[in-house]
Amino acid sequence: MTAPRLRALPPIDRGIVPGVERIAVLRASALGDFIFALPALDALRAAYPSAEIVLLARDWHRDFLAGRRSPVDRVIPLSRGSFPGDSPTPAGGRRAFATIAAEGFDLALQLHGGGRHSNPVVAGLGARVTAGSRSPDAAPLDRTIAYEFFQHEVLRGLEVVSLVGATPVGLLPILASRPADRAEARAQLDDLVDLEGPAPIAVLHPGASDERRQWPPERFAAVGDRLADAGAVVAVTGMAAEADVVRGVAGRMTKPAADLAGRLNLGALAGLLERASVVVSNDTGPLHLAAALGRPTVGIFWCGNVISAGPLARDANRVAIGWRLECPVCGVDCMKGVCAHRASFVADVRVDEVADPALELLHA
Numbered sequence: 001m002t003a004p005r006l007r008a009l010p011p012i013d014r015g016i017v018p019g020v021e022r023i024a025v026l027r028a029s030a031l032g033d034f035i036f037a038l039p040a041l042d043a044l045r046a047a048y049p050s051a052e053i054v055l056l057a058r059d060w061h062r063d064f065l066a067g068r069r070s071p072v073d074r075v076i077p078l079s080r081g082s083f084p085g086d087s088p089t090p091a092g093g094r095r096a097f098a099t100i101a102a103e104g105f106d107l108a109l110q111l112h113g114g115g116r117h118s119n120p121v122v123a124g125l126g127a128r129v130t131a132g133s134r135s136p137d138a139a140p141l142d143r144t145i146a147y148e149f150f151q152h153e154v155l156r157g158l159e160v161v162s163l164v165g166a167t168p169v170g171l172l173p174i175l176a177s178r179p180a181d182r183a184e185a186r187a188q189l190d191d192l193v194d195l196e197g198p199a200p201i202a203v204l205h206p207g208a209s210d211e212r213r214q215w216p217p218e219r220f221a222a223v224g225d226r227l228a229d230a231g232a233v234v235a236v237t238g239m240a241a242e243a244d245v246v247r248g249v250a251g252r253m254t255k256p257a258a259d260l261a262g263r264l265n266l267g268a269l270a271g272l273l274e275r276a277s278v279v280v281s282n283d284t285g286p287l288h289l290a291a292a293l294g295r296p297t298v299g300i301f302w303c304g305n306v307i308s309a310g311p312l313a314r315d316a317n318r319v320a321i322g323w324r325l326e327c328p329v330c331g332v333d334c335m336k337g338v339c340a341h342r343a344s345f346v347a348d349v350r351v352d353e354v355a356d357p358a359l360e361l362l363h364a
Contacts, residue, residue: 013143016165017129020048020106024125026056026118026132027111028078030209031266031285032309033153034061035292037111038071038173040157040166044109045071047166051107056100064266069176076100101125107164111157114138114147131163150307171312175292177274178267185264185271192258193235193272200277200362202232203290204257206249207242208282211342215282215300215349217248223280223355228255230359232277235260237269237286278361280354282346283309291317296361298354302345304335316364318357322346 023044027037034057044053055061055072062075079096101124108125110132112118119139122130131143133156138147143163147156158168186195193201206220224234234255238246240262250257264272273279273290279297281287287299288309296316301309303323311317322345326333329341 012145012163014163014165016047017107020051022052022054022103022105023048023107023109024054024056024100024103024105024122024127025072025109025111026122028057029112031060032283032288035173035175035285035288036153036309037157038175038292039154039168039170040111040161041071042170042174043158043166043168044161044164046169047161047164048107054103054105060266064270067180068178097121097124107131109160109164110141111160115141115144129164132160150304152310152312153308154312173288173292174294175270175289177270177293181267181271181274183271184268185275188264188268189258189260189272190263192260192263193233195272195275197233199231199233201272201275202227202234202358202362203273203276203279203281203286204234204236204249205238205279205281205284205286206236207238207245208284212345213282213284213300213302213305214245214344215346215354216344217245218252219349219351219354220249220280221252222351223358224249224253224257225255226355227278227280227358227362228253228257230362232362234258235272237264237272238262278358280358296364298358298361300346300349300354316361318361320346320349320353320357322349324348 052073055075057075059077062077105125105127108122108127108130110118110122114135115132115138119141130141132141133147134144135147145159204220204224206217208214228234234257236246236250236257236259238261243261246259246261250259273295274293276295279290279295283299283301283305287297291297298318300320303321306321310319324345325335327339327341328343330339332339
């Protein structure tokens with residue numbers, strides 16, 4: 001039998017680009033997405049130590065990174081409604097990108113996803129070399145890798161920056177804390193949680209932007225009670241829009257818990273998480289922020305998302321995995337189709353699968 005002939009892939013230039021003074025990096029997405037990009041940004045900084053790294057992102061990135069040590073030198077916020085893919089893209093957005101392009105970037109990197117909407121933005125910056133991931137429906141850049149959904153976001157970012165000669169200096173996202181985080185946390189907690197007290201603090205975060213990633217509130221409450229029985233001060237966090245979910249956890253607990261829904265800005269949340277002895281959360285931004293701050297975590301993940309977003313180290317960052325593939329309402333296999341339902345895909349995770357590692361980390 002004759003072996004099948006494999007199609008030869010075109011060679012990829014992965015060399016350092018000479019004479020680089022200014023680098024644009026597009027990553028205008030949510031908190032967890034930014035955390036996952038940190039190892040790639042660290043590698044880029046090491047490869048181009050004298051270049052200015054400019055992050056094209058959102059307003060919150062600028063505020064959150066102000067005064068914080070990071071590989072990013074400057075943030076240019078992209079206003080909502082101006083990013084390609086928003087419908088329609090207003091003329092003001094096109095003018096804004098023209099202004100950004102006028103800065104004269106030597107490198108422009110797309111760390112934003114498959115590139116259907118973002119690759120034209122990066123190409124339009126007029127950089128000498130562009131690079132990024134590319135799905136089949138995306139425009140090409142000078143240097144690209146194939147976009148595959150089931151790839152860890154950290155590794156995808158590192159693979160993209162390797163296209164311009166950057167090699168990893170670390171695999172784990174690491175974020176520096178700042179004194180302002182702790183000051184904001186103390187000011188905004190209003191004595192609900194004593195950050196300076198001797199008791200360990202356990203933070204529960206029961207929300208998530210996608211309801212399918214939310215573990216039931218009554219199970220969070222059961223974990224909270226077990227942590228409180230072990231001597232922890234329990235705080236339940238969430239945005240103002242998640243007040244009902246937070247209340248559903250704190251209100252079901254038999255032990256006292258601080259309801260912090262809508263009370264903390266992002267800096268104050270970082271200040272609280274930095275003090276936590278353990279953080280228990282759905283797969284969402286605060287979980288990944290806590291891990292990047294070096295805190296022990298237990299994350300509740302759907303099996304598909306643990307591939308792309310699960311912790312790369314498991315000593316202090318544990319996972320409890322929901323293995324459901326079919327929609328609990330209509331039975332559609334989510335690996336093959338989509339439906340309009342938002343029932344939880346992680347509701348089958350047992351309380352002990354979360355509480356046991358949380359207690360182990362608390363005692364450690």
